[in-house]
Amino acid sequence: MRYLPLTDTDRADMLAKVGVDSIDDLFADIPEKVRLKDPVDLPKRASEMQVECQLSSMAAKNTPASSVPFFVGAGAYKHYVPATVDHLIQRSEFLTSYTPYQPEITQGTLQYLFEFQTQVASVTNMDVANASMYDGSTGTGEAVLMAHRVTKRKKAVLSGGLHPQYREVVEGLSNMADDQVVSLPADPTGTEDILSQIDDETSCVVVQSPSFYGQIIDLKPIAEKAHEKGALLIAVFTEVVSLGLIEAPGTQGADIVVGEGQSIGNGLNFGGPYVGLFATRQKYVRQMPGRLCGETVDAEGKRGFVLTLSTREQHIRRDKATSNICTNSGLCCLAFTIHMSLLGQTGLSKLARINHANAVSLKKQLAAVPGVEVLNKAYFNEFTVKLPKPANDVVEALAAKGILAGVPVSRLEPGKASLENLLVVAATEVNTDEDRAAFAAALKEVLA
């Protein structure tokens, strides 16, 4: 087997040196009756070429985003990632290193984590960011738990604009931990009355902007009301590129900002791995979940970086830890960091303007299709359209025409009549004029 360097001669010699007769002697502690005599019932070893052939044939059955006019978003976005990013993250020294527990020989990882934390804090305009979470959804769950620790309250209020699957993650965790969750009904237009839901028992209010439906939400009044009641505002985003153009949640008074960072540096990957961004105020830093990288000096006074404040973490605190989290999303952070370092604020703003321009253009073209109504007044690169028939059928019909048109809300929120005809549509820099024209023309045909 090409990955196993020992030869049969090595094995025989080594067993002799270990002082046993056969390899099975080393597995003697496994109860006899369950010890397997033969390999399990699966195919035998395969060459590189064989494996590549089989997996390639599976991959070929799927329709890649790059191969068609593509407008699917709702929490994951198709962006162009510079070739430099994928080259660098495949450097052996990054790819095949472990968590930087020995800082003297992992300054590479530690320094990019420090750069990552700085970038996330800057983009969100918050005091501190951690070294990432698994993704935006699990990060949101952790943010709610953190708010409970900070406020010593147990009730979270979730906006109806929160991504339905994010909501389910929070609800699942809260139900299991016997915490209370108030989930407001779906809010495509951003007109819900969330302020009246915030009371003296509220630990946090969770608001996504731009919302799942694409609506940009004014966070400031929500932050003010939350603070007045002693609660925290958790601001969520799924499209980090939006922060190149719309006001940062930190500026609007958010106490915890959590979002999905996939758009920068990371591919779609059918949903993972992604990279959760997590930032907060300085005063809450010791209640934060996840890894933190900090600056320090070495014995010769040279600047260096280490994992720090680990007394919050499970390997020290065990059942008293702030979270059970053990890993972060290291390599995806690196991809984010490299892409962001190439963009800089100048590139990020420009990328955001292109996305917005493409969305405005798409909106005009779709709105001109008979029977189509655009629901959002303020949006970034994504918006919701109301169709004259169930969105799921329309998406399938468009897919048959070679256009991936968006996400039917009913896929995530089934059985709700008022949502059945809604379609969430995203536009990014990868879309061309031809793509948009093809989408609008095909939609017209399908609805005719």
Added chain:
Amino acid sequence: MSLNKQGRPTQAGDAGDSFRPTTFTGNRALDMEEPLIFEFGRLDYTGVDLDEPDSFESELGGHERKTEIGLAGLAEPEAMRHYVRLSRNNYAIDSGLYPLGSCTMKHNPRLNEKMARLPGFGDIHPLQPASTVPGALELIDELAHWLMVTTGTSAVAMSPKAGAHGELCGMMAIKAAHTAKGRKPEIVLVPESAHGTNPATAALLGYKVVSIGAKDDSTVDLGALKETIAKHDGNIAGIMLTNPNTCGLFERDIMEIADLIHDAGGYFYCDGANFNAIVGKARPGDLGVDAMHINLHKTFSTPHGGGGPGSGPVVLSDRLAPYAPLPFIRKTDAGLELVETEDQTTDGEQPFGRMTAFHGQMGMYVRALSYMMSHGSDGLRQASEDAVLNANYVRVGLQDIMTLPFGENPCMHEVLFDDSFLKDTGVTTLDFAKAMIDEGYHPMTMYFPLVVHGAMLIEPTESESRAALDLFVATMRDLVMSAKRGETKRFEGAPYLAPRRRLDETGAARKPVLKWTEPAPAEVTPVAAE
């Protein structure tokens, strides 16, 4: 030193000059000092060519960003050089033996990287119509099949994003199962030797963690377990047990433990961090396990990536299978069906909820399946055997001069030493580990598990050749003898030769600096011309 006319030494070994210049740059040839990107990038620069859009009317509704972002941009060659230089300050499995016990640093085949980047896997959206991604469902289903067959289980929750997330998933399934039966037990049993994630996970779900006693060899003490169960009769939700345990030993009484827990109305959660020791040799399902996460990034070699992304699918027994979280794939006569919402569930399916948005770590699934297919059932078994053989080879190579806390008995895939061999040498476990760095090795896991004083947990993995192990053993023996001879200098200041000397971790925690901030402008003094 005598030189020839070309300025080269006239004989080998002649250049015995210990002079090391203090360089202007602070660099030491290939060892470069690298600033932070914010210290040399430009705020008005971008390294991505983008065309400004044609003029259009903004529809942001007055929410335009007014706060400056404050991030500098880099040109492509600058970014390339910066990150290449940073990478060279990292130790990696591709550059050397990485014997971190419990972490399983084995070879990461590049075929797996190539497969994960096929556009049909890497460039598909989790919410594009299922009809456009049949191959993705097929891949997930195929990996699930390989995982179930190797573990002897009948269901697997694929979506958890890492090992600890898998633990959470497994324990949530256990809690859901109790709730479905109208039970509300409060206690989860966890041995002292467990990973910290175990008690942290149980506590997150509101369980009270009760420790269980160990025998002198670190394995669970059945008698003590029986007493603990009796004491908390009717209130036991389950046990969280790592097997092989964190001391590298297989729990011989595991089937009795499973029976005891089941008889007490509880479930058996197995921490699968060490599954790599027994793949193809035993199936956790046959041992009575109800739920076990599999760290795809350990056992099935998806790259650790400097701390993630991981992936932690959880295999489930029949008893827990109904509670598997959304989403899952259902096999029907018409093919594979992606079940994403409760509306789509049928009789007997009672998902407890959802662990994450979308479908889990697809990129990791592709890599893991590529790895498993490459090995095949015979190769997976061989890999476990080689991992165990290599660990025992290291054990016998070192046991006469280091100290084994539980006697000279065979171990599984990792060997645990304690620090009693360093007693009276003036060298601490930490010093010893740091001296390994100067020898070109990543240190083993230290101070874990907590049940052993000065623990040193060595896991060589199956990726190492005999020659590599011989050199490692020889190096370790040299270090041990050096410590015993009282050569403390080699240890107390180590590492001397790494990109950084020991870092001030206490200072970092006391006054945390967690991001770069622009320093006050400093005066730059140019080097004056003579």
